Amino acid sequence: MSGRGTSASSPTPTSSFSSFGESWKEPASYVYTLTSSEGERSLVGTFRVTVRDGKVAKAVGLDESGRGAVRRAPEEVPTIRGLLDQLARAHDEGAHTAEAEYAPEGHPVRITLDPEKDTVDDEQSYVISGYQPDPAPAGEQP
Template identity: 65%
Template sequence: MTVVRVTPRSLLPRLALAGGLLWATGACGGTPEPGAAPSHRAPQVRAAWKEPADYAYTLSSTAGERALIGTFRVTVRGGKVVKAVGLDEESRRVVRRSPGIVPTIGALRAELERARRDEADTAEAEYAADGHPLRITLDWDESAADDEARYVISAYEPGVPSGT
């Protein structure tokens, strides 16, 4: 029979290995790495943002065969879009055909939350330091063609700029 003596010195490497494995396993479940793509399965931690009643922003909407395609300069007053200017040919066509289709940032956030609730295949967002969304990517069904949407929000200005 072989006798093995266990000494504190022989346990140290084993304890270090076990501790390292526990730490690595725990690290897999927290906040996403900076730059990692957030999704409805792993929400990105962001600053709280309350949509102001008055603001202006630029919206670029692409992907799929959705009615809202192009780049728009949007003015919101009292929580409603009061002006949407098409900045390219596609968006000018949209504004002529359906002027009320251009959404507020709040409506875009609601669409994102609806996609998350409905367990869309993709429902991701990137946020600015103040918490307002910068990019929203949606795809309800990866196997369906043209049901996705990509929104890029830029030139966000809280309060309505004078002359807008």
């Protein structure tokens, strides 16, 4: 997969499998918004995710689908590293589609997976927005 290059002043995401994903260092604590769509699976909806010590500490469904998913299976809401691990696994297993777009800072902003070309409803699409590294824990002043 070829990437779209960016200049230092351009916020345009780049596309490739590993150009940034392998070099991006996930901070121990951060927040992000995940919009998960496509396919027949339980993790569909929009979520605000808080990660502490590398694990999901809190996931809030921001729409009806997201609230239902958090109620049914909160453990399925991933960290960004978890999403990158899914991408790497799909790539290693020869998925029809295993693509990512990255922000200039290196974190992914979109991950698209489709394990089998001719299988219906196995696609997965993730959009990552509102990423903020190292937020202060609730109750602490920065």
